[in-house]
Every structure is written in structure tokens, then in C-alpha cells.
Amino acid sequence: MPVINETLGQYSELFMLLAAGTYTVAFIAFAWDLAKSSKMLRAVDQKAAASTADHKVTVAAGRVAAGLGGADAGGPAGRAERPTSGLTVEGGTAAGDMKYAGERRAPARVAVALTVLGVLIHGAGVVTRAFGAGRVPWGNMYEFLTTGAFVAVAVFLIVLIRRDLRFLGTFVIGLAIIMLVAASAAFWTPVGHLVPALQSYWLIIHVSIAVLSSALFTLTFAMSVLQLLQSHRQKSLAAGRKDNLGFMRLVPNALSLENLSYRINAIAFIGWTFTLMFGAIWAEKAWGRFWGWDPKEVWTFVIWVVYAGYLHARATRGWTGTRAAWLSIVGYACVIINFTLVNTVFNGLHSYSGL
Amino acid sequence: MSESVKAKKKSPAAESTSAEGTTGEGKLQQAKSEAALPALGFKGMLRWSWTQLTSMRTALFLLLLLAVGAVPGSLFPQRPANPSVVTQYIKDNPSYGELLDALQLYDVYSSAWFSAIYILLFISLIGCVTPRAIAHYKAMKSQPPRTPKRLSRLPEYGTLALPADAGIPASKAINDAAGLLKKRGYRVEVRDVDGDLPSLGAERGFLKEVGNLVFHTSLIGVLVSVAIGGLYGYSGQRILVEGDTFVNTLVGYDQFTPGTNFQSSSLQPYSMQLDKFEAKFDRESPGKAGQPIDYTAEVTTKETPDAPGKKETLKVNDPVSLGGTSLYLTGNGYAPLVTVRDGEGNIAFQGPVTAKVQGDNYYSSVVIKVPDAKPEQLGFVGFFLPTAFVTEDKISFSGAPELINPQLSLNSFYGDLGLDKGVPQNVFELDVKDLKQLNGRDLAAGGITLSPGATVSLPEGKGSITFDGVKKYIGVDIHHNPGQLYALIFGFLAVAGLVMSLYINRRRVWVRTGTHADGRTMVEYGLLARGEDHRLAGEAAALREIFAREWNVPETPDTATTTAGSSSTSKDQ
Numbered sequence: 055m056p057v058i059n060e061t062l063g064q065y066s067e068l069f070m071l072l073a074a075g076t077y078t079v080a081f082i083a084f085a086w087d088l089a090k091s092s093k094m095l096r097a098v099d100q101k102a103a104a105s106t107a108d109h110k111v112t113v114a115a116g117r118v119a120a121g122l123g124g125a126d127a128g129g130p131a132g133r134a135e136r137p138t139s140g141l142t143v144e145g146g147t148a149a150g151d152m153k154y155a156g157e158r159r160a161p162a163r164v165a166v167a168l169t170v171l172g173v174l175i176h177g178a179g180v181v182t183r184a185f186g187a188g189r190v191p192w193g194n195m196y197e198f199l200t201t202g203a204f205v206a207v208a209v210f211l212i213v214l215i216r217r218d219l220r221f222l223g224t225f226v227i228g229l230a231i232i233m234l235v236a237a238s239a240a241f242w243t244p245v246g247h248l249v250p251a252l253q254s255y256w257l258i259i260h261v262s263i264a265v266l267s268s269a270l271f272t273l274t275f276a277m278s279v280l281q282l283l284q285s286h287r288q289k290s291l292a293a294g295r296k297d298n299l300g301f302m303r304l305v306p307n308a309l310s311l312e313n314l315s316y317r318i319n320a321i322a323f324i325g326w327t328f329t330l331m332f333g334a335i336w337a338e339k340a341w342g343r344f345w346g347w348d349p350k351e352v353w354t355f356v357i358w359v360v361y362a363g364y365l366h367a368r369a370t371r372g373w374t375g376t377r378a379a380w381l382s383i384v385g386y387a388c389v390i391i392n393f394t395l396v397n398t399v400f401n402g403l404h405s406y407s408g409l
Numbered sequence: 410m411s412e413s414v415k416a417k418k419k420s421p422a423a424e425s426t427s428a429e430g431t432t433g434e435g436k437l438q439q440a441k442s443e444a445a446l447p448a449l450g451f452k453g454m455l456r457w458s459w460t461q462l463t464s465m466r467t468a469l470f471l472l473l474l475l476a477v478g479a480v481p482g483s484l485f486p487q488r489p490a491n492p493s494v495v496t497q498y499i500k501d502n503p504s505y506g507e508l509l510d511a512l513q514l515y516d517v518y519s520s521a522w523f524s525a526i527y528i529l530l531f532i533s534l535i536g537c538v539t540p541r542a543i544a545h546y547k548a549m550k551s552q553p554p555r556t557p558k559r560l561s562r563l564p565e566y567g568t569l570a571l572p573a574d575a576g577i578p579a580s581k582a583i584n585d586a587a588g589l590l591k592k593r594g595y596r597v598e599v600r601d602v603d604g605d606l607p608s609l610g611a612e613r614g615f616l617k618e619v620g621n622l623v624f625h626t627s628l629i630g631v632l633v634s635v636a637i638g639g640l641y642g643y644s645g646q647r648i649l650v651e652g653d654t655f656v657n658t659l660v661g662y663d664q665f666t667p668g669t670n671f672q673s674s675s676l677q678p679y680s681m682q683l684d685k686f687e688a689k690f691d692r693e694s695p696g697k698a699g700q701p702i703d704y705t706a707e708v709t710t711k712e713t714p715d716a717p718g719k720k721e722t723l724k725v726n727d728p729v730s731l732g733g734t735s736l737y738l739t740g741n742g743y744a745p746l747v748t749v750r751d752g753e754g755n756i757a758f759q760g761p762v763t764a765k766v767q768g769d770n771y772y773s774s775v776v777i778k779v780p781d782a783k784p785e786q787l788g789f790v791g792f793f794l795p796t797a798f799v800t801e802d803k804i805s806f807s808g809a810p811e812l813i814n815p816q817l818s819l820n821s822f823y824g825d826l827g828l829d830k831g832v833p834q835n836v837f838e839l840d841v842k843d844l845k846q847l848n849g850r851d852l853a854a855g856g857i858t859l860s861p862g863a864t865v866s867l868p869e870g871k872g873s874i875t876f877d878g879v880k881k882y883i884g885v886d887i888h889h890n891p892g893q894l895y896a897l898i899f900g901f902l903a904v905a906g907l908v909m910s911l912y913i914n915r916r917r918v919w920v921r922t923g924t925h926a927d928g929r930t931m932v933e934y935g936l937l938a939r940g941e942d943h944r945l946a947g948e949a950a951a952l953r954e955i956f957a958r959e960w961n962v963p964e965t966p967d968t969a970t971t972t973a974g975s976s977s978t979s980k981d982q
Contacts, residue, residue: 058693246697250704250725317943320911327907331900340726342644342737342888344896345635346490347518349483359476363469368941370465388476400483 056188063186063245067238069179070200074234076172077207077227083165084223091159092303095148148303150310152217162220166211169227173211176204176234186245192261193248195397199237203230206269213273217314221305225276256336260329267325268389270318271361275386277315278379284308285376312375316368319382323361330354349400353392360385462529463536471530478526482517485509489516531629538625545618552598553610556919563919563935565949569962573928577960582922582930583607589955590918608921617940620909627906630899638892642668643675650744650761650882654682656714657732657887677732682709682718686741686881690810699770699810706738706883723883733889740884742766742773745793745817746877751782752870758782761880764793765837770807771795775817776839778826785871786826788839791819791857795879817859817876821848821867847871915939916948932956 180201184191191197210226213219248257285308287299305311333354338344345351364381367373449457461467486494495515499506513520560566571577577585580602587597587609595611645662647655655661657679689703706723710731721729728735744761751757757779764773777789796809797816805818822844828834847868850856854868859876866873920934934952938945956962 244697247691247700247702249701253703254726256726313941313943316941324904324907324911327904331904334900335897336726338893339728340737341739342728342735342886343890344893347482347487348490352479352483356476356479359472359479363472363476366465366469366472370469372466373469396483 058188058245058247059186060245061186062182066179066183066186066245069175069182070234070238073172073176073179074231074238076168076175077231077234080165080168080172081224081227081231083161083168084220084227087159087161087165087220088224088301088304090161092301095303096300148221148306150306152219152306152310152314154218159220162223165223165227166214166220169207169211169223172227173204173207176200176207180204183245187247189248190258190262192265193252193257194243195241195393196237196243198261198265198393199233199241202265202268203233203237205265206230206233206272209266209269210273222273222276222280225279226273229272229276251340254336254339256332256339260332260336263325263332264329267322267329268393270322270325271386271389274315274319274322274382277311277318278382278386280305281308281311281315281379282376282383284311285379308375312378315382316365316378319361319364323358323365326354326358326361330358349396350392353388353396357385357388357392360388459536462533465537468530468533468537471526471533475526475530478523479517481514485514485517487515487517489519527632531632534625534629538622541618542622545615545622548618549615553596553612553917556600556608556610556921557935560919560921560933560935563937565936565945567934567949567953569932569953569956569960570925571930571932571960571962573930575930575960577930579605579922579924579930580607582932582960583609583920585959586920586922586932586934586956587611589959590920590952593952593955595918606921606923608919611918611920612916614913614915614939616909617913617915618910620906620911620913623906624903624910625906627899627903631896631903634892634896634899636892637895638668638890640668640670642888642890642892643671644886644888644890646739647885647887648763648882649681649683649885650763651683651686651880653882654680655885655887656680657734662887677712677734678714679732680711680714681729681731681736681885683707683883684709684720686883688741688810688881701810704738704741706741723885734887735889737886737888738883739886740766742882742884743771743793743795743812743815744880744882745775745815746880747777747817748875748877749777749779749782749787749789749872750874751779751787751872752785753783754872755783757787757872761882763836763882767792768807770810772807774837775819776837777819778828778836778839780826780828782823782872785823786828787867787872788822788824788826788841788844789819789857789874790822790839790841791817793817812879815861815879817857819848819857819859819874820846820850821857821871821874822846823871914942914944914948916942916945918952932960 180191183197183200187193192201206226207230210219210222280302283299284302284305287297287302288308291297333351334344337346337348337351360381364378364385367378367381486498488495498515499510502509509515513522517523557563571582583599583602587599590597590609590611593613595613596615597609597611599607599609601607643666645665647661647663649655657676659665659673659676683706685707687703687705687707688701691697691700691702704725708721708723708729709718710721710729711718712732723729723736723738725738728737730736742764744763746761747758748756749758758777758781762775762777764771764775766773771794773793775789775791775793777787779787779789792805794805794807794814794816795811796807796813797805798808798814799805805816822839822841824844827840827843834840846852848854848857857865857874859865859874861876861878864873864875915938917937917939918934920932922930922932925931934949934956936945936949936952
């Protein structure tokens with residue numbers, strides 16, 4: 055049995071508090087960025103609207119045909135380029151590929167810098183907690199929340215390296231703050247040993263994958279909410295109504311959001327499948343049966359089925375887009391229920407993991 | 410799943426009306442039959458139901474229904490997990506308790522409606538997987554589809570121009586391209602190699618669909634494995650006091666749940682003796698004092714009655730495997746040792762009494778039934794406290810889980826215990842309705858309070874009771890599930906299939922070459938994905954690079970590829 059180091063535990067709590075504070079400032083910066091950059095984009099759009107025709111000419115000029123005319127349209131001999139099609143300029147949303155564009159967004163840079171600082175402090179909090187307890191820092195609900203929030207923000211920052219998802223910042227950081235506050239206010243637990251049922255290497259495997267998958271589901275939840283807002287906005291814009299959601303200018307179009315959240319959900323679904331399977335293997339080791347419809351097992355299964363439905367919905371006519379986004383949101387709601395209600399209200403074998 | 414199903418989904422209604430039209434009946438008749446519901450007939454109805462059931466939409470609906478249907482099982486107590494809680498729940502909620510029972514909400518996972526959902530879902534799945542497997546088998550054996558007329562319509566398209574002095578004619582270029590694509594894992598067919606416009610069709614990623622099929626088939630495998638476990642498995646419980654031995658025969662179990670096809674001859678008569686049990690409790694963390702941190706049971710096992718004993722350790726999360734079963738440490742508690750002498754002075758009972766843990770710090774209830782006592786049978790009800798404390802209000806509680814100040818507090822009764830009637834009784838409960846009370850807090854004789862070693866005589870010369878000491882007991886679960894290994898294998902197969910189906914991309918590539926009037930060899934190529942494929946653009950760029958390297962074509966902006974966007978899906982077409 056490792057020795058409990060309470061001093062480290064206290065440092066950990068201090069780090070968590072500092073991280074939450076830093077995130078709060080980052081959150082404000084992200085919100086400022088949404089407001090300010092959207093305003094700027096609007097000005098750019100208005101200018102661009104006047105010269106749309108010019109823009110099209112420029113695009114066409116960039117496509118110089120290499121071959122000479124007069125050849126068979128069905129063959130390669132006379133053509134080197136595809137006809138200019140499919141290149142549509144979407145009005146009022148950010149680029150669909152979510153790559154970094156040239157423009158500087160000072161508030162967004164400040165926000166990302168603060169988030170990096172926050173995640174470092176947060177990481178220190180998670181690590182000191184782990185050393186304080188002499189084990190992995192996910193043995194109870196407090197630790198699951200603090201570590202889960204850390205992983206969510208870290209995953210967000212990692213994705214930021216490749217893709218410009220800064221428009222998600224307010225949502226991800228906002229959720230991370232909620233998780234940290236909930237952990238400290240509702241689920242606070244002093245650093246301590248694990249009960250015998252949790253003393254297994256499966257705790258490391260099963261729960262770490264669950265945390266990681268939940269973090270990914272958090273990202274896609276935020277994206278699905280934005281997708282619904284954006285698709286509503288796109289529809290109302292197309293109908294010629296006033297733009298009530300100006301800040302959504304910074305957010306890519308609904309289809310791009312849907313495509314990216316599908317890709318992330320696919321990874322998270324595999325993770326959740328492993329969570330379920332490793333949970334079953336552990337349950338067999340600890341309780342003698344691999345599946346017993348314990349409330350936690352029920353909800354883990356429900357989540358798995360809902361996200362399986364989401365993946366299938368993408369291949370079903372009439373279920374793509376808005377409905378798929380709702381499935382993703384319902385799935386995340388189940389994740390929340392699985393974590394909160396199932397551990398606290400329902401009476402099951404996982405009840406001890408909380409308090 | 411949708412594609413193949415949708416393609417087949419020719420409305421049977423339309424078929425039947427057209428059939429009627431050709432029978433030569435009047436126009437009016439035809440119009441009537443079109444206006445009214447078309448008669449499908451029994452066969453048509455069956456076909457219609459089958460098409461409906463195996464449609465993607467229905468499968469999705471059933472899948473979501475399965476999720477919704479599983480939820481009540483977490484809201485209401487379930488019989489398989491906890492039958493006594495269910496009985497209590499119905500008693501506590503007389504207004505709707507019975508109604509819920511009628512709706513099978515206490516047996517959700519074996520209920521008719523839940524079974525209906527998953528059986529329909531699996532039939533739908535089989536109906537979906539089988540035709541797809543056949544179609545895919547054919548696709549794997551057939552050649553890539555013919556070269557489209559306009560490659561430029563494909564989501565990824567590019568061209569290359571080989572200078573006239575390079576000496577690569579159109580036919581060589583197409584063969585080179587074929588070689589390169591084959592190396593990249595494509596199945597390639599070259600067409601019209603000596604014609605004006607030689608072309609090739611190539612395809613890869615057949616394993617995507619294989620993975621998809623493996624995933625869905627494995628789910629059926631998991632279901633079958635679970636069913637096998639239910640048919641041929643068994644499980645049971647046994648409480649073992651230190652020194653006790655469990656022998657794996659039907660009488661050795663306190664509780665036994667056989668599978669549907671269980672035969673008692675399949676029990677191997679191994680044995681396990683509990684030598685020693687030790688529980689450790691947290692004594693250093695504030696706020697968590699008394700929380701258990703370790704349970705260890707030292708046991709001696711024998712594979713057969715004559716085999717030599719083997720020392721083993723049984724822990725939580727670390728079961729012992731014996732004779733095809735696994736034994737799990739699922740509970741523990743204290744068993745006070747008691748000697749009861751009857752009114753004639755003879756020992757009527759001697760041994761450990763399993764105290765059932767009821768509250769914090771091993772606050773446990775104790776029931777002792779002494780049917781052998783003469784002239785009157787004796788019964789005791791009370792509680793055991795490992796570390797007894799008494800509040801100012803005379804309420805006893807246990808202050809710690811360890812044996813610091815063990816105490817046995819009992820009320821005593823005499824009379825007919827009712828054990829001779831043959832009606833099964835709960836050993837943890839004593840029905841005092843027909844008994845006369847001897848000791849109790851409210852009686853003149855007072856309650857019995859015993860420390861180890863103490864003896865108390867019962868009033869009216871009915872006998873005496875001695876608290877000899879305390880032993881520990883463990884609760885052991887014994888499980889045999891022949892299906893679980895298969896469930897595990899199918900589980901991993903399912904994951905492998907899932908990963909394959911999500912991350913292998915089915916792609917088609919076509920290349921066409923031709924000779925330009927000025928002598929250059931022109932090459933055009935197009936790519937098409939089946940299903941989601943956000944890396945199609947990357948593949949197009951990679952192909953372009955290997956083509957350019959093969960033919961030494963300098964990359965100029967003139968011949969740069971254009972794409973519709975970074976991500977392409979089949980939906981775009």
C-alpha cells in the first residue's frame with residue numbers, strides 16, 4: 055500500500071483552483087474572439103459582396119488549360135483540367151476545411167495561450183493528485199471529473215495543432231470549467247486509498263479509455279450543438295431572414311461540422327466499445343460475471359447503442375444532418391447521466407466509485 | 410447498409426398493380442385497384458414485411474428502441490440481481506408496484522418486449538448482412554467497373570502531360586500506371602491497351618466491407634455465446650467461516666442457480682477450505698478512516714477429494730480457478746462463536762453464527778435458532794458489534810470495523826420455532842409471532858449483552874448462552890460460464906471488424922491515356938470513394954506524385970490537380 059501524501063493532495067487542489075481561474079479568463083477571451091472576429095468577418099463579407107463577380111474571374115484565371123482545344127471531350131488528349139464546378143463560395147460561414155487562414159485574431163491567440171497555461175497548471179494538479187495517492191488519478195468521481203476535464207482540454211489543444219477549431223473554445227473551455235467546479239463543489243473527496251474492488255490493473259485500462267472517449271464525446275457534443283445552430287442559421291439566411299446569430303460567422307458550415315464530428319465520434323465509438331469490453335472483462339474478474347445489467351452497465355450499453363445509431367444514421371437517408379446531430383447530443387446526455395445519476399442515485403455495484 | 414437494401418427496394422405495391430394491369434381487366438378496375446390499397450396477398454405481405462424489417466430505417470429504429478428499452482432496467486430493481494428488493498419495492502408502492510410487475514419491468518432483460526426488440530433487431534441484422542455478404546463476394550470476384558466517359562466529373566481528378574520526346578506512348582503509360590497501382594494494393598484491369606485511348610480501372614479496400622460484415626456477424630456471435638452461458642452455465646453462493654470447507658456438490662451450495670440445460674453430474678467434486686481471512690482498513694487518511702483497503706483469504710484447494718491440498722490466495726479481483734469454475738471473493742463478515750445450553754443443561758448448539766452485515770463498521774444482525782433445545786426450543790435475535798459503543802441515549806453502534814470491543818446483544822425467545830413443519834425458512838430471520846419472549850430491553854430480565862467469554866443464564870431456567878469468540882467468514886460466488894470465452898473472442902473480432910470498416914477506404918481509380926496532336930502523351934485520372942472517405946484528396950495527391958516520379962514529369966502549376974474540397978463523400982455526386 056503506498057503512503058498517502060496529503061501535502062501533495064493539497065497542492066493538487068490549489069492547482070485545480072488556479073487552472074479553473076485561468077480557464078475562466080481563457081473562456082472570456084474565446085467569447086471576445088467570437089464576437090469580435092464575427093464582426094470583422096461581416097465587414098469583410100460586405101466588401102466582398104460587392105466584388106463577387108471579380109472573385110469568380112480570379113478563380114477562373116487561375117485555371118489555365120494546358121491542352122489545346124478540339125479534342126474529344128471523353129478522352130484525356132485535349133484536357134488537362136476539370137471544368138470549374140463545385141467551387142462554391144459559402145456566404146457567412148468560415149472555411150469548411152477548418153485550416154488556419156492568414157488573418158490574425160489577437161483575442162483567439164490570447165485565449166489559446168491562456169488555455170495552454172491552464173492545461174499545464176491543470177496537468178500539474180492531476181499529476182500531484184496521482185503522486186499524493188500513489189496510484190492513477192481516477193479512483194472516484196472527483197478524480198474522474200478533474201482528469202476528464204484535463205483530457206478534454208488537452209485533446210482540444212492537440213486537435214488545434216492541425217485544425218483551426220478555435221471557434222469551439224468557448225464551449226470546450228466552458229464545459230471544462232463546469233466539470234472542475236462540479237468536481238470541487240459536489241464531488242470533492244480527499245486523497246486516499248482505493249477500496250479492494252478497485253484495486254486492479256483494469257482500473258488503469260478501463261477507466262483511462264472511458265475518460266478519453268468521454269473527452270472526445272465532449273468535443274463532438276459541442277460541435278453538434280454548433281451544427282444545429284449553424285444549420286438553423288443557414289436555413290434562415292437562405293430564406294432571406296435577418297441574421298440573429300452573428301457570432302456564428304466564425305463557425306464553419308453545418309456540413310463541415312457534421313463531417314468532422316463524425317470522424318471524431320468514430321474514434322470515440324471505438325474507444326467506448328473498448329470501455330464496454332474491458333469493463334466486462336473486469337466485471338468477470340471482480341464479480342464473477344461479465345454482464346449483469348447493473349445500472350452502470352445498462353447506461354454504458356445505452357450510450358454504445360445510441361452512438362452506434364449515430365454512425366448508422368449517417369448512412370441512412372433522411373437521418374443525416376440535423377437528426378444525426380441530435381443523436382450525438384442525446385448520446386452525450388446519456389454520458390452525463392451515466393456519470394452523475396447512475397453513480398449517485400441509482401443503486402448499483404458502481405455506487406462506491408463516487409463518494 | 411442502406412445502398413444495397415435501397416437498390417432492391419422496388420415497391421411490391423407497384424409490382425402487384427402492374428401485374429393486375431396486364432391481366433387484361435378493364436381500365437376502371439385498374440384505376441380502382443390503384444386507388445384502393447393494393448392487394449398484396451400472403452406472399453406479397455411476407456415480402457413486404459421482410460423488406461421493411463431489413464431496411465436501414467427499421468434497423469436504426471430498433472437500435473434506438475433497444476437503447477430506450479434498456480433504461481427501465483436501471484430505474485426499477487431487477488429480480489435477477491436482487492429479488493428481495495423487488496418484493497419490498499412492490500410492498501412499498503402498492504399503487505403501481507403490481508402494474509409494473511405485470512409490465513415485466515422487474516425482469517426487463519428477459520421480458521417479452523425487450524426480447525422482441527433484440528430478436529427483431531438481430532433478424533433485421535441477419536437479413537441485412539446475408540445479401541450484403543453475397544453481393545460483396547461477387548464484387549470481390551468481379552473486375553473493376555468500366556472506365557467512365559468523363560473522368561473530370563469524379564470528385565478527384567487530375568491530368569499529366571508527358572513530353573513527346575520522353576518516348577512514352579499511351580500504351581506504355583497505361584501499363585506503367587497499372588503496375589504502380591498494383592503495387593499500391595489496387596486490383597487493376599487494363600482495357601483497350603492498343604486502342605487510341607487505353608484506360609484502366611482499379612479498385613481497393615474490399616476489406617472495408619469484410620470488416621463491416623465481420624463486425625455485425627460477431628455481434629450475433631456474442632449473443633449466441635451469452636445464450637450458451639445461460640443454457641449450460643451455473644452459479645451459486647456459499648458462506649465459508651474460517652476452517653470451513655466447500656465441496657463442489659449441490660448440497661455444498663447455500664444458493665444455486667443452474668442454467669436451463671444444467672446436469673448435476675457436471676459438477677466436479679473439488680474442495681476449498683478457508684484457512685484464514687484478513688481485512689485491512691484505512692487508518693491514515695482523514696475522512697476515510699475505516700474504509701477497507703484490502704481483503705485477503707488464504708485457502709487450501711483440492712482438485713479431487715484424493716488430490717493433495719494446494720495453498721492459494723483468494724482476493725477481490727483475483728479469483729481462484731478450480732475444476733472448470735471460478736471462485737470469487739464477494740463478501741465478508743464476522744461469525745460469533747456461541748454455545749447454547751438448554752433447560753436440561755445439555756449443549757444444544759455450539760459453533761459459529763454468520764452475522765449478516767447491516768450497516769457501517771460491520772454492524773451486523775444475528776439470528777440463532779436452537780431446535781434441539783429441550784424441553785423448549787430456543788431462539789435468539791439481536792446484533793453483533795465488532796467495536797461496541799453506546800450513546801447517551803443507550804443506542805449501541807459500531808465505532809470501527811475491527812474487533813476492538815466485540816459485543817453480542819440479543820433478545821431470547823422460547824417455543825415452537827416451526828422448523829419441524831418442513832416449510833423452508835430464512836436462516837437470517839426468526840418469526841417470533843408464536844414464541845414467548847424471555848429476554849428483551851423492555852422486560853424485567855433485560856436484554857442479553859455478551860462480551861467474549863461471558864455467559865448469561867436465561868430466565869425461568871430455560872438454559873444459558875455463552876459467547877466463546879469471533880471468527881471471520883467470507884461470501885464466495887462460484888461461477889461456471891462456458892460461453893464467456895467465446896463472447897470475448899467475438900467481442901475482439903467485432904472491434905477488429907469495426908476498425909476495418911471505419912478506417913479502410915474503398916476507392917476506385919480510373920486512368921486514361923491518349924496521344925495529343927502535338928505528340929505529347931496525355932494522362933488523366935479520376936478517383937471515386939464509396940462511402941465516407943476524407944482522405945481521398947490525399948490519395949489523389951499521392952498517386953499524382955508517384956505518376957510524376959515514374960514518368961519524370963516536372964510539376965508545374967499548369968497541370969496541378971483541382972479538387973472539389975478536402976473531403977469527398979459519395980454524397981457529393
